Amino acid sequence: MKIDVIIPVYKPEKRFLELISRLEKQTLKPNRIIIMNTEEKYFEALLYGTDFAREHPNAEVHHLSKWEFNHGGTRNDGAARSTGDIFVCMTQDALPADNRLLEELTAALSAEEDIAVSYARQLPEKDSGEIEKYTRQFNYPEESCVKGKGQLPEMGIKTYFCSNVCAAYKKEVFRKLGGFERHVNFNEDMLFAAKAVQAGWKIAYCAGAKVYHCHNYTCAEQFHRNFDNGVSQAQHPEVFKGLPSESEGVKLVKQTAAHLCSIHKPWLVLRLFAESAAKYAGFFLGRRYKSLPAGVVRACAMNKDYWKQV
Template sequence: MSVTVIIPTYKPGDKFLRLMEGLKKQTLPPDKILIMNTEKKFWKDSVLRGMEQAEVIHISKEEFDHGRTRAQAAEMADSEFLIYFTQDAVPADTCTIENLLKPFRDPEVGAVYGRQLPDKDCRLIERYTRSFNYPEKSRRKTRKDIPILGIKTFFCSNVCAAYRKEAYEKMGGFTFPTIFNEDMIMAGNLIKAGYAVFYAADAQVIHSHNYTWLQQFKRNFDLAVSQADHPEIFKDVPSEGEGIRLVKSTCRYLIKKGRPWLFPQLVFSSAFKFLGYRMGKNYRKLPRRLVMKFTMSPDYWEKKN
């Protein structure tokens, strides 16, 4: 199996260094590493010492786009498989790449995504959200699962994901311009074209965020914008039901852990997520000044208009 690892970066820090160290130790090392770095002034060549297979492509902030930047890197790769990481995703062990690629033994699998484990500083509610979205058990998903899993059928994350390049190219590559969610759009296209998407619970990275309520609002706003812009994927599989299921499940978890005093935090966090999502779904009805306040990606809107 020939493999190219692709990592978009912007002001890479300690976690990126840990990611690069983790890639050095993999049981199945990548043939090539393409780093799509935004703004050369924030880059230090010293981070690539001892990694001859790594190449850095510098782009400007104006050129960056979640879909296009990843698609540009894919065009530079001549390998059979593409693996994407974000700069803050740290391999949990030496088998992350090997375990990402194992499911491709099934010729129907077009994409595989890994399990995201919480970091040491991760708060309790977010720690549970990780386990809810990334459970211990692996799963193969096809269009037959849509009536059962709903939008979760299309769930995939480029924090840690691999694609069969042939299937990726048949789908036309990542959609752009994209505010967010290029991974789920690709997974949705693959599922609808008859491919399978595989969740590999044994392909693990350490990755979590302690978002504020406002950041959660903005993130869900952008998520919903991407869904509103791609009704061909998301129209018939609404997300609200999955959100309600997460809230109920988290309540049970907090009771089990004896932490009922965290209920207000869960309520407010969930309310901000829901409001952000509803605003994003209806962004076309909002004045531009509100869109710019609500989004986590103002550069996207400036380029769009």
């Protein structure tokens, strides 16, 4: 099977070049690396003095304006350029943990006919804080699993959980199901996963496929990010209605607090509560964005450009 990798890029740093290098060293090598770059000037600044095209002949770069970028639409455009049987979506700040990432990630798609999507385990960085480390462990455990309609009563909203930080898609299934929601500010991966599950397909979590990826967000950034999440859920009641996310959030906070106490760092519980309050406030307002003035919505959003397109 031919595999292409699609990476939306904005203001890339040296870590992005390391990602390209690690992809090229995989045991299962990508056929093409399709880079969907927002604003050419930032990409050119990173590559100044290098010959990127010669050094990475299987990488192709497509530039777009900031106005044109969209979480779902830009990835759809990348998928349309793919000639592979499978394409892998990645973000510019994810790094393969080893050279078997693509092999492990796509194995489930090759072995099981009814699996439409597989996604990788996200590992914290060495310098990640304790809260971020535990959050990664909570959301990305050591055990792999396959999720479908049969898991909805038990797993609820986590049945649809998927992450385009590193996820592989069967291109033909992706095409038949209509691809990602084109105009979306968040959750394009979960929305597609939900559509696939409802159509009878399954989602595979592949713990053996590992990437380093984490964010040490401030409380303000947590607020803005979760506001966008709340907006996305409010805009898609056909997916999220009846499958509340709050219970999973409460479970995460309780388990993280217990973990922090068990490792004798109870003072971090205060930070956990502050971050959790910011997350919930953002999510609460995002779910009710239609009742807010337009200026308040833009002020609360992380992806402010999205609202210029609405």
